[in-house]
Amino acid sequence: MKRRLLFIIILFLSTSFGYCQETGSDSAFVKTAIPRHFYKNLAFGGQRRESDSLSVASVNVGLWTAVDTLRGLQLGLFKSGTSQRMSGVSIGGIFNGHLGSVSGVQAALGTNLTVGMFKGLQLGSFNVAGYQHGLQVGMLSNLSAHPLYGVQIAALTNVTKGMRGGVQVGMLNINSGDQRGFQFGTYNYADTLCGFQLGIINVTDRSPKGYQIGILNMTNENDSRHLGLININPRTRIQLMAYSGNYNKLSVGVRFRNRSTYYIVGLNSFYSGFGVKNYSGGIGYRIGQYFNLSPKFSLSGDIGYSHIETFQDETATRPERMYSLEWRINADWQINKYLGAFVSGGYGQTRWYNHHRRFNSKPIVEAGLTFDLRPLRNDVSGLEALARRKGMTDRQFEAMFGIYKGSERDSLYAYNLPSFMRKRPWRAVAEDVGINLLVHYFDRFVLNADYAQTNFSTMADNFRNGFVWDNDQFSTNQFAHPYHGNLYFNTARNNGLNFWTSIPYALGGSLMWEFWGENEPPAINDVISTTCGGMALGEVFYRTSALALDDSKVGWPRFWHELAAGILNPVRLFNRIITGDAWRVRTSHNLYHDYNRIPVDATVMIGGRYVADENSIARGSRNLRFGFHLDYGDSYADEPTQPYDYFTADIGFNVGTQPFLSDVHLIGRLYGHNIYEGKRFRAQWGIFQHFDYYASDSIRGSEMKNPFEISETAAFGPGLLMQFPATGSLSLLEQKLYVNGILLGGSKSDYYHIIDRDYNIGSGFGWKSNTRMNFKNFGNFILNVEYYRLWTWKGFEKKDIEAPDFNPLFLNAQGDKSNAQLLVIAPVAEIKVGNGWNIIIHGAFYNRLTHYAYHPNKHSSTYELTVGGAFHF
Secondary structure, eight states: OHHHHHHHHHHHHHHHHSEEEEOSOOHHHHHHOOOGGGGEEEEEEEEEEOTTSOEEEEEEEEEEOOEEEEEEEEEEEEEEEEEEEEEEEEEESSEEEESSOEEEEEEESSEEEEEEEEEEEEEEEEEEEEEEOSEEEEEEEEEESSOBOSEEEESSEEEESOEEEEEEEEEEEEEEEEEEEEEEEEEEEEEEESSEEEEEEEEEEEOSSOEEEEEEEEESOSSOEEEEEEEEOTTOEEEEEEEEESSEEEEEEEEEEOSSEEEEEEEEEEETTSTTTSOOEEEEEEEEEEEESSSSEEEEEEEEEEEEEOOSOOOSSOOSEEEEEEEEEEEEEEOSSSEEEEEEEEEEEEEETTTOOEEEEEEEEEEEEEEEOOOOOOOOOHHHHHHHHHTOOHHHHHHHTTOOOHHHHHTTBGGGSHHHHOOOHHHHHHHHHHHHHHHHHIIIIISOOGGGOOOHHHHHHHHHHOOBOOOOOHHIIIIIHHHHHHHHHHHHHTTTOOHHHHHHHHHHHHHHIIIIIOSSOOBHHHHHIIIIIHHHHHHHHHHHHHHHOBTTOOHHHHHHHHHHHHHHOHHHHHHHHHHTTTTOOOSSSOBSOOTTTSOEEEEEEEEEEEEESTTOSSOEEEEEEEEEEEEESOTTOOSOOOTTSSEEEEEEEEESSSOSEEEEEEEEEEEEEEEEEOSSOEEEEEEEEEEEEEOOOOOTTOSOSSSOOEEEEEEEEEEEEEEEOOBTTEEEEEEEEEEEEEEEEEEEOSSOOBTTBOEEEEEEEEEEEEEEEEESSSEEEEEEEEEEEEEEOOOOOHHHHHSTTOOGGGOOOOSSSEEEEEEEEEEEEEEEEETTEEEEEEEEEEEEEEEESSSOOEEEEEEEEEEEEEEEO
16 A cells, blocks of 8 residues: 555656646647647656657656657556557556557556557457557447457447458447448347348348348348348238137237248247136247238248246146247238238147156147238328428427528527526525425425424524434435425526526525424435435426427417426426416517427337346236436537536336336436547537436335335536447437446445335446437337446444434434445337337346445346337427
C-alpha cells in the first residue's frame, strides 16, 4: 500500500512540476468535433518537436496524456491519446483515443478509440476502430466503422461495417455490409452473407455464397444454404395453431411452412395420464413434410419431441419431468385466406428421463384451427392520408411536418407567449407547501395514520435526532418518493422555471415533509430519492404532458386532451385551471410541442407475461402485461439542447399476481456533444441521468420470495451513442453504452426483514448497453444488457436488534452489510404485421450474486417472457 501511495505522489508531483503543452495538429479537431482541451498533455517523459512543429514522444507518463506522435510507451492515469500516429503501447485508465493510425497495443479500463487504421491489439470495455486490421477484445463491445480484416471478441456485441476475412465471436454479432468470414454467437446478422454463421439465431438479407447453422435461420432469399430447427425465408408461411385432442387437452403453436417442409413449435398442457385436475405442461418441436393435393387441401406427416413438466415431486410411479416421442399424419383444409382447419392422427409415447422407462403410450387424435400471419397491406398512402386518419387540421398538419417557417411557425406554440415564459417562483413555493399540507391532512384526518400525528414536540425531535435510513417498503422508497418529488419539481417547472432552477423545489419539499410532515425520524434516503428521482420523473412528465395539449380544441376533444395531460402531470392541470388555460381557446400559440424540432416515437404493447420460478420452464407466475416505450427527441441534434431534450422511457404494468407497476426505466441526457459525423457513422458523448425500478412479488408455491428487486433512484454518468446509416435491409443500426455512478439504489436482501423492508440500500456503479437493429421488411431486434454493483456500507449487528430498548425506527441501517452484483439481459424482437402493428417477444434474464459480511452468500437467477402485440406510432 505504501509503494502504491508513493508511486501516485511521485506521478502527481512530476506532472505538476513538468509541462502542460498542446499538440500541434489542428485538422483533427474539425474532423471529430472534440474540444481542444481534450488534447492537453499533463505528463512527463521524453519528447521532441520536429520541423513541422509536431510533438513526438518515446515515453509519456502522466495523469492526462496526449502527443501528436507516439513511438514507444504512453501511460495516462485517466486518459491517453495521440492526434497523428501511434506505434507502440498506449494505456489509458478511462479513455484511450487516437485520431490517426495505430500499430501496437491500445488498452483501457473504459473505451479505446482509433479513428484511422488499427493494426494490433485493442483491449478494453468498449473498443472502436475506423479500420480494424487487428484483434479487438472487449469486456462489453467492439466496433469497426469500415470492413473488418481482423478478429472481434466481446462478451456482448460486435459491430462492423462489412467483413473481409474476419471473425466475430460474441453474444450479438452484427455485420451491416458484405461478410466474407465467420460469425459465432447467440445472435448473428449479416447484410450479405458470403461466409459462415453459427449461432442460436442467424439472420441475413442476402446469402449468395453463405452458410447458416443454428436453431433459427432467417434470410430474405428463397434459395439459401442453412441447417437448423427452424428455417425462414420470404416464401415461408407462418401460421398460428390452436388444437385439442386426447394426448394433450389444449395446445397452441406456430407452424412454419416452406416449399415442402414445415416446423412446429408449441406449448402443450394437460398431458394424457395425469388427468384434468393435475396440471401438466410442456414445450414441443415437430418437423415434417407436406403435399398439396389442391389449392385448399393438403396432407402431411411429421415426427416430434416434447419436454413435459408435471409440477409434482417425483415418486415411484410419477416422474417430476419426462419427454414424449410422437408421429402424426395430418389433413389441412384452407377455409379462406387466413383461416384453416386440420385433423391429426398418430401415436405417442411418454418416458422417464433418467432410465427411459415408458410412462404412457397411446394413439393420438387431434383437431384444430390455423390462422395465417401474413403482412397486411397498408392502406394509408402519404402524409395527407395519415393526417386525415388522425383527424388533424391543416394547421396541425403543417406544424407536424415542418411546413411553417420562421415567425409564422413561432406563432403556433404557446411557449413563445410572454405569459408562458414568465417566472413565478413564489407561486411555486406556495404550491410546494400546499402539496405537503394536502397530503399531510389526508394522511392525518382521513387515513388516521400514526406517522402523521405531528406537533411541535415531534418536529423538535426530528431536528434533534437527525437523519436515519428508514425501513419503508420497496415501492414506497424507490418509486412513491420519486413520484412525490416529481410533484414538487413540477410546481416550479409549470411556473416558468427551467430544469436546473426547479431542483431546489424538489429538495425543499422533501426536507419540509421529512422534518415537519411526519413524527418519524427524517430519512436521508427519502431526501435523495425524492430529489434526484423527482427531477427525472418530473421532467419526463412535464414534457410528455405537453404532447397532449392543444388549446384549439373545444368540447369533449378538449376535455380528453386536458385529462390526459392532467393524469401525466397533475400540477400542470392545477395551474391551467387557476389561470384559465384549461378552457381558453386559441387559434394561434395553441400547441405545446414542436414535433419538427423534437421528434417523438412511441410504442404501446399488450401481452401475456410469464415470470419463472427459479428458471422453471412452466412453473411460475402468469400475468397480463401492458407496456409503453417512448423515444423523445433526436439524440444527434446539432443545435444547442437543454436537459432532457433527448430521453428514453419504458414503463410496464401488470394485471395478475405481480405488482401493478412492475418496471420503470428512464435515461435522460443532461448534456450532449457530437464528437464525430461521417459517411460511415456518427457519434455523440454526453452526461446522462438514470432512473430504474424493477419490482416483483412472490410466486405462489415457491420458496423464492420476490425473485428480483432492483432500483437506482439517483444515478448519473457518461454515455457514448453511435448510429450507422441504412444499408440493405437494415434501416437502422445503433449502439449505446452508458456508465454511471449510483448514489442511491436498492437490491433484494435474503436476511434483512425490519418493519416493511426486505431489501438493502446502497451505492456503487453500473453500466448499460443498448443495441438496436431496425429491418425494413421484418421488424426490430433490440438487446439491452444492464449491470449494477451496489455496496451496502452501513449494516447492523445482532445485538442492536436484541437490546431491550430496541426501536426499529432508529435502527439506522442500510441493510445487511454486503455487496451485490445484478445482471439483466433483455432481448426484444418485434415482427411487423401491418398498419403499425407488430408481434413482440420480450425476454429478460435476471442474475444476482450477493456477498454478505455476516451471512452466507446468496446466488439466484430467474427469467421472464412476454409475448403479445405492439402498436407503433
